[in-house]
Amino acid sequence: MKISLFLIAFLAYFNALRCQTSFSQVYLCQVFDTDQSIQLTAPELISEASGYNNQPFFESDNTVLFAGTRNGQTDIVRYSISEKVKEWLTNTTGSEYSPQSIPNQNHIAAIRLETNAEQFLASYTTTGTYIKTLVSDPIIGYQVWVNTNEMYAAILIDDGLSLAKHHIDSKKAEVLDNQIGRSLHLRPAGKDDDFMPNYITYVSKKVLPNQIVGLDVTNKKSHFIVETIENSEDFCWTPWGQIIMGQGSKLYIFDPSVPDRWTLVQDMSPFGLTNITRVTVSPSGKYFAFVAERSTNNKMN
Secondary structure, eight states: OOBOHHHHHHHHHHHHHHTSSOEEEEEEEEEEEOSSOEEEOOOEEOSOSSSOEEEEEESSSSEEEEEEEETTEEEEEEEETTTTEEEEOOOOSSEEEEEEEETTTTEEEEEEEOTTSBEEEEEEETTOOEEEEEEOSSOEEEEEESSSSEEEEEEEETTEEEEEEEETTTTEEEEEEESEEEEEEEEEEETTTEEEEEEEEEEEOSSSSOEEEEEETTTTEEEEEEEOOTTOOOEEEOTTSOEEEEETTEEEEEOTTSTTOEEEEEEOGGGTEEOOOOEEEOTTSSEEEEEEEEOTTSOOO
């Protein structure tokens, strides 16, 4: 049995959240991209009204996967944007976190935490049926997939997170860096070219301020992209090559063609939202999802 210090720390954080008046929720906005800026519509709450709801991932331009809690159980949820309907996919004895689509396979990969504290990466059908364990050693905290057989992951080593490239069929893992954050993304090549499969971006925590860096795994060379916003570590790429991060109630964007400048996109405080963390953009850039907290006296429909 492998005990995950990562999940133990995570659950301690979750229990602390339950004692507060705010809970993590998943929100959705439509994106309007102009030549000058990005504009967002008012955020729509797509998760439950209480409990832990986190880690949104666009399965398509019409569906969002996320980890949601009901009756003390964390399962995979799918939200249909067009129908505005939530569907609970899993109902296992354990809990699922960080659901993502496995490319070209019609399967979902998620971090599975059993009741005995065993943690592993598992695959599920798109309807939520458990298929098999993908990786049990090393312990994976976060993931991003390149293709059906390859992915990058944040793995637990020496009580910290390291970056590794995994080959599912051969069960081999190559450690590429250490002291990283939880946010992992392939860098977009442009609107028409999808993503660069050999170019992984992440937060390096080796220096302060932390840095978003890119690593070309073909030659093992990394380069600095931009310093993170203070006290923030979650970021995402837009399909057109910009980076979005949240800080408190505010969302910022960085354009690599304009170095060292974060620009305010929108302040979500008028909607009663704060502590923005996980951020993600749909494949076409039409929608934006993020995680935030709100106090119980700030209610949204």
